[in-house]
Amino acid sequence: MSIFKCIRCGLEKPVDDEYVCPCGGLFEVQHSFGDVSLDYFDGKLREIGSSWNSGVWRYKELIHPEIEQKYIVSRPEGNTNLYKRQRVAEYAGVDQLYLKHEGENPSGSFKDRGMTVGVSVALSRGATKVACASTGNTSASMAAYAAQAGLQGVVFIPEGMIAYGKLAQALAYGAKVVQVRGNFDDAMDIVKNGSKRLGFYILNSINPWRIEGQKSIIFEMLQQRRWNPPDWIAVPAGNLGNTSAFGKALRELEQLGLIDKMPRIASIQAEGANPFYQLWNSVDKKLVSMHPDTIATAIKIGNPVSWEKALRTIRETDGIVEQVSDNEIMDAKAVIDASGVGCEPASAASVAGVKKLREKEVIASDESVVCILTGNLMKDSDTTVKYHLGELQGIDARRSNKPVQVEPSLDSIETLLQATGTPSSVMVKNLGV
Numbered sequence: 001m002s003i004f005k006c007i008r009c010g011l012e013k014p015v016d017d018e019y020v021c022p023c024g025g026l027f028e029v030q031h032s033f034g035d036v037s038l039d040y041f042d043g044k045l046r047e048i049g050s051s052w053n054s055g056v057w058r059y060k061e062l063i064h065p066e067i068e069q070k071y072i073v074s075r076p077e078g079n080t081n082l083y084k085r086q087r088v089a090e091y092a093g094v095d096q097l098y099l100k101h102e103g104e105n106p107s108g109s110f111k112d113r114g115m116t117v118g119v120s121v122a123l124s125r126g127a128t129k130v131a132c133a134s135t136g137n138t139s140a141s142m143a144a145y146a147a148q149a150g151l152q153g154v155v156f157i158p159e160g161m162i163a164y165g166k167l168a169q170a171l172a173y174g175a176k177v178v179q180v181r182g183n184f185d186d187a188m189d190i191v192k193n194g195s196k197r198l199g200f201y202i203l204n205s206i207n208p209w210r211i212e213g214q215k216s217i218i219f220e221m222l223q224q225r226r227w228n229p230p231d232w233i234a235v236p237a238g239n240l241g242n243t244s245a246f247g248k249a250l251r252e253l254e255q256l257g258l259i260d261k262m263p264r265i266a267s268i269q270a271e272g273a274n275p276f277y278q279l280w281n282s283v284d285k286k287l288v289s290m291h292p293d294t295i296a297t298a299i300k301i302g303n304p305v306s307w308e309k310a311l312r313t314i315r316e317t318d319g320i321v322e323q324v325s326d327n328e329i330m331d332a333k334a335v336i337d338a339s340g341v342g343c344e345p346a347s348a349a350s351v352a353g354v355k356k357l358r359e360k361e362v363i364a365s366d367e368s369v370v371c372i373l374t375g376n377l378m379k380d381s382d383t384t385v386k387y388h389l390g391e392l393q394g395i396d397a398r399r400s401n402k403p404v405q406v407e408p409s410l411d412s413i414e415t416l417l418q419a420t421g422t423p424s425s426v427m428v429k430n431l432g433v
């Protein structure tokens with residue numbers, strides 16, 4: 001049977017809806033795993049239909065062995081690609097760099113992996129109302145899964161600070177959207193403190209089942225690599241759910257004897273929202289919250305909930321926490337985008353972080369690296385367009401691909417193409433483009 005165990009004091013209890021221990025630590029799920037083998041999971045790839053089509057539920061025995069099929073709400077999610085792009089590898093300065101594109105999930109971010117588990121558990125526990133605080137992607141994902149499950153969804157978002165693609169999703173999928181006059185951390189406090197009074201089931205990553213689902217990023221990536229762990233895994237870090245999930249996934253695989261090498265986790269923060277980076281570089285390793293500010297709104301978080309779990313990940317994997325500037329994020333994004341893969345700003349922190357760690361010689365050029373791209377390019381098209389138009393204040397858009405304007409005649413277009421080589425974007429005047 002799976003139970004909850006406090007990561008701080010070790011208190012164990014049956015699974016319930018309280019995620020914070022009286023000692024202040026967070027609970028995590030502890031499973032008693034049955035017999036599993038790598039062949040077993042490989043065998044599932046040959047099964048067509050049922051929930052094995054999901055890149056989360058394929059690993060059910062490692063995520064939620066007990067939940068009954070009738071509760072599972074799945075799109076299905078996962079099955080995201082692992083890309084090798086030479087120019088991104090060259091940019092970062094390593095020979096072998098892979099991009100695991102979590103933006104290919106049904107709602108366009110990795111959040112779907114945790115959400116399928118969280119919403120399924122919500123159903124199994126008889127919840128009717130679910131809620132989350134969000135910088136955008138969690139709200140989009142929760143709204144989609146709540147709609148599918150027939151649950152009422154309430155999302156709390158920082159007013160005016162989330163990308164339109166994400167807001168559009170939350171609205172369209174029918175969640176109640178509450179814009180909090182404050183930042184993500186204020187919204188998170190409301191959800192944490194108000195769930196009992198307001199009667200909703202929390203679907204932020206403080207809910208340990210979200211973390212269980214997000215472990216599947218690691219399982220799937222390793223399976224795609226024939227269970228050959230890379231030297232490094234780089235992940236953008238905000239509320240620190242992913243960093244926590246990755247460590248737990250690797251620890252469990254090692255305990256089960258399914259991997260014999262531990263990849264090192266590089267958790268990458270934005271300079272303007274870097275409380276975990278500060279913590280890692282402090283003597284007492286305690287979180288000091290801050291006022292966050294970064295162009296990567298997805299990770300604009302100053303008081304990350306899962307810092308203690310994430311710290312364990314960094315320690316247990318001999319990992320590291322790095323920070324990158326908004327300029328470095330947007331520069332890396334332009335390279336990832338121009339490779340044809342593309343991602344939202346926060347995702348590019350992973351590649352920017354690897355480039356920086358390579359320059360500092362923390363990562364060697366012959367080490368293999370997997371960068372997690374957490375969200376889809378289309379999530380924040382506004383920032384992308386502004387980058388290419390050179391309209392982002394304080395950002396050196398040196399890779400911008402500016403559109404050029406022409407009169408709507410073939411003569412002028414021919415002249416333009418001959419004069420400037422081949423501009424990749426041409427705007428035809430008066431056509432409303």
Ligand code: F0G
Nearest residue numbers: 134135137138238239240241242374375
């Ligand atoms: N990348 C993207 C695209 C995200 O949306 C988030 C978090 C992160 C990275 C950071 O992941 O929190 O696990 O460290 N977005 C949350 C949200 C906070 O509300 O959508 P983390």
